[in-house]
Amino acid sequence: MTSVVVMHWFRKGLRLHDNPGLLQALSLARYGTENDDGKRNAKNGGEGGGVGGRIYPVYVVDPNCYQLLKCSVNRARFLLECVKDLDNSLRERGSRLYVAIGDPVEILPRLWDEWKVTHLTHEADETGEPYAVERDEAIRVAASKAGVEVLACPSETLRPLGNVPGGYVANVGGMAINVPSTMSSFQQLLSRIDRGNIPPPLDAPNEIDFQEGGRDANYDDKYLPLEHPWEIPWPRGYSREEIGPVWNRVDCLDSSLSPIAKGGETIALRRLQLTVTARPDWTASFEKPMTSCTEVSSPSTTALSPYLSLGCLSPRTAWHAVADATKRAQAKTNRSKPPVSLHGQLLWRDFNNLMAHSANIQHPGSWGRMTNPYCREVPWSSDPKLLLAWKGGRTGYPWIDACMAQLRTQGWIHHLGRHSVACFLTRGDLWQSWEVGADHFEGQLLDADYALNSFNWLWLSCSGFFYQYFRCYSPVTFQKKNDPNGNYIRRWVPELANLPAKYIYEPWTANVGILNAAGVRLGANYPRPIVDHAVVSKENMSKMSLAYKEHNDRQAATKNNGRKATPLGSAASQPKKKVKKQTKIV
Template identity: 45%
Template sequence: MQHSSIHWFRKGLRLHDNPALLAAATDCRRLHPLFILDPSRSQAGANAQRFLLDALRDLDGSLREMGSRLFVVRGCPEEVFPRLFHAWGTTRLTFEVDTEPPARRRDAAVAELAARHGVEVIREVSHTLYDTERVLALNDGKAPLTYKRLQSLLASLGPPEKPAPALTREHLRGCRTPCQVSHDANYGVPTLEELGQDSTEVGPHLYPGGETAALARLDAVMERTAWVCGFKKPETEPNSLSPSTTVLSPYLKFGCQSVRTFWWRLDEVYQGREHSRPPVSLHGQLLWREFFYTAGAGIPNFDRMVGNPVCLQVDWDNNPQHLCAWREGRTGYPFIDAIMTQLRTEGWIHHLARHAVACFLTRGDLWVSWEEGLKVFEELLLDADWSLNAGNWLWLSGSAFFHRYFHVYSPVAFGKKTDRDGAYIRKYLPVLKDFPAEYIYEPWKAPRAVQERAGCLVGTHYPRPIVEHGAASKRNMGRMKAARTQKGNESPKRHRAPPAALPPSPRLPSSPPGTKQEPPAGPSMAESPRKKPKIEQC
């Protein structure tokens, strides 16, 4: 039987290593490659939506080269598919497995619709290195809660599968995609404005979306053999003026880049050479991705505090003013504000920069719920991957996986370790660009004459710190210790008023000088020592 197939793109916006797409083209006389823009699901801001539209245009261009086209339809999948099944005479629907709980519910509903319409459904795993359901089954249906436990489970499965062949014209021999002259008007990729976004809000186009850009970036990374072999993620710089990591995460998030292709390209580079090892190597970073995908699939309510069985129940403050200042880069701490400015304008920040601002918002300084930070990242990050975003916010807030809550990122000392002159701050906060290096991280300490020469008066042109870091972090450590002591008791009351704010001083004391680095994001179930912990600043 020759099928009339729909391949439903969601993530997996690529032609390489796409087994579900190959299944759609097998024994197929008519193929409709489909992407559904569901406005009810996306929380992404302008930068991320631009990336998605780039990826869709690139995908459509690649399909055109093979005599096919991409059909972009707007609406809820459960409402769209019955109409398309009928209009296109569909007999087969293929798509890539999505591990996120809301996506699983959506896919189950669509599969039920397909069955009622006599449409065969084929699902293929290719967004993760391993079949997440199989990993969970190996662990008695539970998510592994440590990196080592995940490694043990994966060792029993062997290496990840090799990538599937890329779609070629040969795969589409005898298969056509019906296109009308009105295709672009009816099924074309929309503009940002058509999605309700203001194109003036997007930042510089540093990371164009799409498979073509992804493969070019991967090739460029793989050419740096010594760098790839020596890569240790904790040793990269959070505030370098050009990225000190691969910036492949947005392409992996949207599936423009296959994670299995990335894994095996790395394996080729590693062969016969000395190289770093997990968890800090590039292979190790892909296993961290696998860890959080597995956790997100296996832990109920993974992206929230209440009802999440691994999450510490914390009585966070409800402080919209502090949250807004953090989001807009107006905390009065230049390192934090520069990071948040880069995030808003470019859509990407280094993972250690993410650690610093997440710690500052939650257990370090502002005591605002990690759920609020998660929402901001979901909107602003190009690579706002649901499982990784939730997992890392749980980690950095001290709510799950990581329990050494007395390790706090200093909003002053941490940035100085790799950028003492403050070049990063000067780039993203030009209002401070003329401050001497000795005051660039703490401009409130500069004498009035220095501020005047710099053309920036603290409290007028740039805000004073909204909290005093030393006092806030000490207070919050006590609150975190209390929350851990009460673990297992009834859930805390939500949305209580914050404690009285500490009035900032024009000459705040320096942060403690400690520079001990917090481990890379990922699970560690070690408990805190029995003796009273001391805040360790990095």
């Protein structure tokens, strides 16, 4: 009898619950066959005795992957906590995680050979993130050479993104469907698939599922580098000497200071329980724009995003937790609706993923760049001094600087805080490209996500999906109403903590006596504003207007030269655009 040896390769999807790839691996190891519909658990997935197969759950700490390439210390810590938690959960079930460091394209084939692997399962990467595409293709080629069968299962989103049954762009009768480019058309598309029902999450496998082919005693002492995290080559730019102290410092962080307690599936499910399941009325009536971005002690939202971005939490598990809690809410409680409801937040996530998927099908690898087909060309400047001031929270606008300080310290800020700083860097004030802002967020955010990060930067910079550039956030007044005393600023910019409330958002308007009394020395321990918002925001609106005109002219010229083929029939494939109308004079 040929024995089946399955490797389940964790990349994202760092969870046991609702993990179809893992269940397929278990089914193969126990019964030698795939779980036919991918919907039943491995324990129910077949008849008769097992085939004596074995399963090796594997994680490769890959310094070049999206999750580690640009990561801050905070983010590396969070990722490793997720991996450790996964190992703990597998050990509770009689298995374990085998962890290696380096390039999966070199490491995995060695392990296939060593372990006589016959099947490889992993979560499919559907957005077309360039590094993942290249890596997975190389793995597919190597697996084919090695005679290893590969099974990639979609489980990152509520529904698969691609052209598969139940997916958002599934071919219907051989006709490619139009990919929506607005949230409302996305919602309509979703409502047409199985009447908007979201498939229920799959249960986590239990100890019985792992009873055959659990641990391999021969390798118990191998692949345990997590005991020595300082050997991990992160983050980029730190010398080996620095990495030890960095790790120690991270371990000493008071995690209660952070809205994100700790990484890992266990904490993710507990946080879902505490924020959603235990609060039916809050969940049912949740409206994103009504939540506060100036909370000092704990987030006003669920702050589940870091767990979703690494796949510690399944979006379908979250969806059904919200649905169940909403059912239990009191009758008199107002039920909010997408896009502002909690379900709406998960829909945004899928919509963003679908847009990344679509952009990368049209122009591979373009999503994170200005060449993105959904991105308008705007002639941004490039000023390293301005960029550095923004990154370091030294813009002289306390609200902006406070947000950047929270980002740097906790790796998380409220969505509206992100709006403020992203608008400020791009179309609002500094006129720097959204790409450099996205790049910085990618490094700093615990919840950095390939699809969501670029989508939001396109949106805020009015380069794509959102175009009302005349709606501009003020770095002074936006939060004055919500936090008149400036408690958030006092928390994150301690240099300003003693200023009277009247001046906390605009220290440059205070006289020297007041500043001295508060210990503020403008230009010394706190900068003067690097730009005059009233002036530059007006100038920038004119620049945006011009950039849009030029965009429309280019579109019109393209139309005259004939249609450009685009495979998905998206908005980008319908060049139309009359020349902009003259403004009517009344």
